[in-house]
Amino acid sequence: MRRGQAVTTLLNSRAGRRQAMRRIRPRRSPAVPLLVIAWAGAAAVLSLWWRNTPNVEGTTQWLTGAGRLSGLLGGYVLALVVLLMARVPALERRVGSDRVARWHAMSGRYALCLIVAHVALIVAGYAEQAGTGLVEQAVTVVTDFPDMIEATIGTVTLVVIGLISAGMVRRRISYEIWYYLHLLTYAAVFLTFWHQLSTGAEFVGDETAQTAWYALYGAVTALVVWYRLLMPLRLNLMHRMRVEAVVPEAPGMVSVLIKGRRLHRLGAEAGQFFRWRFLAPGLRWGSHPYSLSAPPRPELLRITVKAVGGHSSGLASLEPGTRVWAEGPYGAMTAARRSRGKVLMIAGGAGITPIRALFETLPGRGGDLTLLYRARSVDDLALWGELKQIANERGARLLYAVNGPDGARPEITSERLRSLLPDVEDHDVYLCGPPGLAEHAYEALREAGVPDRRIHHESFEL
Numbered sequence: 001m002r003r004g005q006a007v008t009t010l011l012n013s014r015a016g017r018r019q020a021m022r023r024i025r026p027r028r029s030p031a032v033p034l035l036v037i038a039w040a041g042a043a044a045v046l047s048l049w050w051r052n053t054p055n056v057e058g059t060t061q062w063l064t065g066a067g068r069l070s071g072l073l074g075g076y077v078l079a080l081v082v083l084l085m086a087r088v089p090a091l092e093r094r095v096g097s098d099r100v101a102r103w104h105a106m107s108g109r110y111a112l113c114l115i116v117a118h119v120a121l122i123v124a125g126y127a128e129q130a131g132t133g134l135v136e137q138a139v140t141v142v143t144d145f146p147d148m149i150e151a152t153i154g155t156v157t158l159v160v161i162g163l164i165s166a167g168m169v170r171r172r173i174s175y176e177i178w179y180y181l182h183l184l185t186y187a188a189v190f191l192t193f194w195h196q197l198s199t200g201a202e203f204v205g206d207e208t209a210q211t212a213w214y215a216l217y218g219a220v221t222a223l224v225v226w227y228r229l230l231m232p233l234r235l236n237l238m239h240r241m242r243v244e245a246v247v248p249e250a251p252g253m254v255s256v257l258i259k260g261r262r263l264h265r266l267g268a269e270a271g272q273f274f275r276w277r278f279l280a281p282g283l284r285w286g287s288h289p290y291s292l293s294a295p296p297r298p299e300l301l302r303i304t305v306k307a308v309g310g311h312s313s314g315l316a317s318l319e320p321g322t323r324v325w326a327e328g329p330y331g332a333m334t335a336a337r338r339s340r341g342k343v344l345m346i347a348g349g350a351g352i353t354p355i356r357a358l359f360e361t362l363p364g365r366g367g368d369l370t371l372l373y374r375a376r377s378v379d380d381l382a383l384w385g386e387l388k389q390i391a392n393e394r395g396a397r398l399l400y401a402v403n404g405p406d407g408a409r410p411e412i413t414s415e416r417l418r419s420l421l422p423d424v425e426d427h428d429v430y431l432c433g434p435p436g437l438a439e440h441a442y443e444a445l446r447e448a449g450v451p452d453r454r455i456h457h458e459s460f461e462l
Contacts, residue, residue, distance in 0.1 A: 034095070038080060041216075045076045048202040048209055063125030067118050068201060074114030075196050075213075078158075079220050081107050082189055086223040087330065093272070096332035097289075098459045105165070112162040115155060115192075147195035154191030157184055175311075176286050186224070193217060232327045239263055241324040243278070244300070246316060250382035252307040253350070254316045255293060257300065258324055264298040266329060269336075270357035271430070274328035276303065280318055286311045287327070291432075293353035293383065295361050304382060306350035333430060333458045335362050340428045340454065344421060346412065346441050348374040348433025355432050356383050359390055366394030370421060373400040374412065374437060412440060414447035425449030431457040 049069045056065045084091070084104035091100050127137035142148050163169060164181055196213065197203045203210050241260035249255050268274075273291040277284065288311050293304035307313040333354060343362055347355040352373060359371050371391070375381050381400055391398035399420070401410040410416075417424050429450055431441055438457060445455055 034091075041080075042073065042076060044212075045072050048072060052202050052206075060125055060129045063121050063128060065125075067121030067125055070114045070121060071118035071196070071200065072202060074111055074118050075192075076216075077107050077111040077114060078189055078192070079216050081111050082185065082224060083220045085185070085228075086220070087227050087327070088223055089227070089330075092330040093332055093334075096458050097273075097330045099332075108162065108165070112158060115158060119155065145195070146198040148199070150191040151195040154188040157188035157191070161185055161188065175288070175309075179287070232325075235266070235327070236325050239266065239326075241301070241326060243318050243320055243322040243324060245320055246318050248316075249304055250380055253304060253382045254307075255302055255304040255383075256315055256318060257302050258326075259300055260324075262298065263296055263301055266296065268292060268296045268301070268329035269334045270295045270361040271334040271354045272329040272331040273354070274301075274303075274326045274330070277325040278315070278318060279323040279325060280314075283311060283314050283318075287325075288312070289330070291331070291354040292329075292357050295357050304350070304353045304356075306382075308350075331458055333432070333456050334358075337430075337456045338362065338428050340426060341365075342368045342423070342427045343370070343430065344417075344424065344427045345369070345371045345430045346374070346433070347371070347431075348437040349380075350382075351432035351434070351437075352382055352387075353432075355430060356387060356390075358430055359387065359396070366391075366396040369394065369396035370427075371396065371398050372412075372420070373398070374410075374433065375400065375402050377402050412437075412444050414444045417444055417448045425451075427454070429455045431455060435459065 046069070049065075049072055053065055053068075056062055081104060084100055084107060123134055123138045123141060126141060127134050130137060130140075132140075142152050161182060161184060164173065164178060170178060197210055203213060239260040239262065241258050241263075244257040244259040247255045247257065270292065273289050275287045275289050277287040290303040290305050292301060294302045305312050305315050307316065331354075335358065341364060343364070345355045345359060355371065359369065362369060371387065373381060373384075373387070378400075380402070384400075387398055390396070401412070403409055421427060424445075425448060427450065429445055431438055431445075433441070438459065442455060442457065446452065
């Protein structure tokens with residue numbers, strides 16, 4: 001504990017704060033340009049079908065034409081699904097990891113629907129043409145067409161992954177089981193890829209189309225290998241992180257202090273997070289996202305975690321010296337999002353961790369910073385001593401809202417926000433907390449006149 005207290009003192013020193021603070025120019029989210037590029041790619045895929053479909057007449061051609069089109073679009077969207085799994089920094093840090101995750105989930109649903117439609121329409125079209133039954137024709141397609149056995153295995157795998165990712169099923173299985181089954185997406189995509197070139201009318205005999213498809217999937221594969229395998233390997237070999245100490249902060253909440261070599265070269269910023277894997281019994285198979293709860297120092301990082309599951313509860317028993325495997329940094333809720341001089345920060349529960357780091361390092365006058373911390377009780381105000389010290393040194397406003405003696409919850413409403421900050425609509429707002437708190441606070445902020453573009457929030461719910 002003494003060593004942990006000494007390291008915590010280093011984190012909270014004025015010299016450390018001056019080292020962590022720097023001016024960052026606001027950046028615009030590239031979401032709109034990226035969506036334009038994605039839709040342009042879909043238009044290019046449609047042109048392949050259009051070029052190879054001079055006319056459509058009769059039921060057979062309508063079914064097979066629709067099957068070819070859904071197959072092309074399904075293959076294209078599937079490449080985007082994998083791209084969104086690659087953890088490309090340009091997406092993770094600027095668009096936001098939570099937004100990328102939503103795009104991944106949405107595009108996965110679209111890809112699965114298109115692939116199922118492709119299979120059904122193609123089989124129906126071929127059955128209509130041959131005058132056979134659907135089952136007989138399906139068996140013929142799988143056994144007689146090139147690369148179709150592999151494609152069938154890949155398609156079934158994709159359907160299974162889609163089913164376990166559905167909300168009702170996902171909530172009933174552990175994150176680790178879901179995560180490792182989800183990785184089978186790579187194998188499924190590999191198995192389904194080859195039949196597109198060997199049986200697809202748009203690719204057979206068209207070297208230009210084949211080259212473009214190879215380029216699309218090759219580029220996506222290169223990004224996955226680089227950012228999911230090689231970059232994490234390089235990061236961990238270079239920085240060699242280990243647990244330095246575990247410090248209790250509040251009931252059910254601990255800080256894990258992590259030492260390493262030249263950690264300033266990670267390029268991490270306050271408000272960002274890493275995906276952490278602790279190589280200790282019972283924890284080594286889980287990789288979970290936890291935010292930095294203090295600005296990164298040259299040889300020290302800190303995360304503060306609330307025990308809400310098996311993995312997070314196990315962090316309290318970590319021994320000093322435990323090896324740490326990290327991936328990141330990720331996240332877009334940084335000082336770069338700030339566009340106004342005045343800032344309101346709203347935190348609840350474990351959401352205080354990235355907010356605490358931002359409270360220390362956001363550029364500007366302290367009087368322009370206000371932090372509202374929502375918790376069940378005063379005892380649950382984790383890192384409160386540090387927050388008071390930062391507020392005193394910066395001249396910032398630090399407020400908290402806890403349940404009353406009878407358990408009554410103080411709601412965050414537009415009226416209360418206006419009474420707290422009459423000019424709240426002129427503030428940038430950083431918001432982090434449980435889904436319920438975040439939703440209610442967001443609605444109150446919008447009612448109070450804060451534009452959506454100035455409410456900065458990332459969700460790490462898995």
